[in-house]
Amino acid sequence: MKALVLEENGKLKVKHDWSIADAPTEDSVLVKIEACGVCGSDIPRGFQNGAYHYPLVMGHEFSGVVAENREGSSFREGDRVAVFPLIPTNTSEKAYQTGDYAQLREYDYFGSRRDGAFSEFLKVPEANLFHIPEHVNILHASMTEPAAVALHGVRRMHISAGDTGAVIGGGPIGNMTAQWLRIHGCKEVFVIDIDDRKLDIASKMGFKTINSTTTDPVEHILEATRNEGVPRVVEACGLPITFLQAIKIASRAGEIVFMGNIHGEFKINEKDFSSLLRRELTIYGTWNSKVTPKGDDDWSTVLKYMDRELQVAPLISDVVSLDNGPDIFQSILEKKNFHNKVIIKPNLIEKINFAQRKK
Ligand SMILES: [Zn+2]
Structure with a gap:
């Protein structure tokens, strides 16, 4: 053959x-x-x-x-x-x-x-x-x-109807993750990427998009949510900086899924770490389906x-x-x-x- x-x-x-x-x-x-x-x-x-x-x-x-x-x-x-x-x-x-x-x-x-x-x-x-x-x-x-990989990650969280979600990474898995967040009840989902072509697809599907090369996604999301942040966050990119962004945009008692396979070393400073504790965040890993x-x-x-x-x-x-x-x-x-x-x-x-x- x-x-x-x-x-x-x-x-x-x-x-x-x-x-x-x-x-x-x-x-x-x-x-x-x-x-x-x-x-x-x-x-x-x-x-x-x-x-x-x-x-x-x-x-x-x-x-x-x-x-x-x-x-x-x-x-x-x-x-x-x-x-x-x-x-x-x-x-x-x-x-x-x-x-x-x-x-x-x-x-x-x-x-x-x-x-x-x-x-x-x-x-x-x-x-x-x-x-x-x-x-x-x-x-x-x-x-x-x-x-199924995207769904498996989203299923780690406890989504309530009307929640806001955010996905960092707008490639096929990130996009499908955003769709699963919506299917599970998220009313509004932000998709963050550096490629306008991927963001265009997400935008046409009804997601709020942020290009992180021109807009700081942390500032943008905090502003859009009156400094509350987002309760359901998925990191689907795999960069040390995007893992940190995921933590920074999560709301109090928020849930974060780490989906991207990391390239590089993840570091967090004392202030951000303390804020993670104070906000009582839950971080899940996810693997395969x-x-x-x-x-x-x-x-x-x-x-x-x-x-x-x-x-x-x-x-x-x-x-x-x-x-x-x-x-x-x-x-x-x-x-x-x-x-x-x-x-x-x-x-x-x-x-x-x-x-x-x-x-
Ligand atoms: Zn694969």
Whole structure:
């Protein structure tokens, strides 16, 4: 089959004779990949020596169609599925028994520890498959994973109807976090970013936007809230300065979720720390998403809300073929073009000429 292969650090190549990876479990079924999103983590993984091994096919945010009828399976050929990328490998771990798979010490992972979905086919354990409801576009369903990560973070908090929220970071996860805050009852949500193109999307969706390169988000929010601050804050950016901003814009008894994976060292001075104590803030960490208990889990919830209250289409900036894989990663690295959510569609044959497209 065709696959976009990371041969070594920084070297992506389209291969036409790549073998479909072995089934991780006996109950695995063959899935024809429909769409796979590029995750922010694929950049350090592919280009900053972040891969577990080489060669590797990356891609862990994906949807597809079941491509075989396996005896005993509850999935049939043609079923549309979203795929949870984490595969538990030790069922005796406590985190397995409590359904907290993201807390497991032993696990396998599509697109990082084993081959992922920048390819035509994958064999997927039945427990990792989620039926895509009829109302959901299958391309959009490839965003179930980041949408579930956003939901999982928001679910840490205790939101009341009418609350005000703020999200620092306006990329796909930040934007979906803002949407989940609204779905959970926040009346007004601020989205803070440095990129006007991301803020434009958020603004069109009805969020209050702040460009922190031109406006101090702390001053702006305190002014807009009569110095009260905001009770529900999510840091979805991952910079030392934005973690501090999150603490500064939280209101008394406010809740803050730290979602961004930090780049750099977080420091806080005595005054800000004391103010954190005085305001009795609660800070939560969040990691990945949950697929249990089935039905109310993050993934099933995302698929119920997607293409209804949760809109992902405005976040998709590029849909490209596998042949365009190396070019699109190059373009993301160069940061010359605007890329928000980039989705690779293995069944697309068209190859865009990036050199010509750049305007
Ligand atoms: Zn990811």
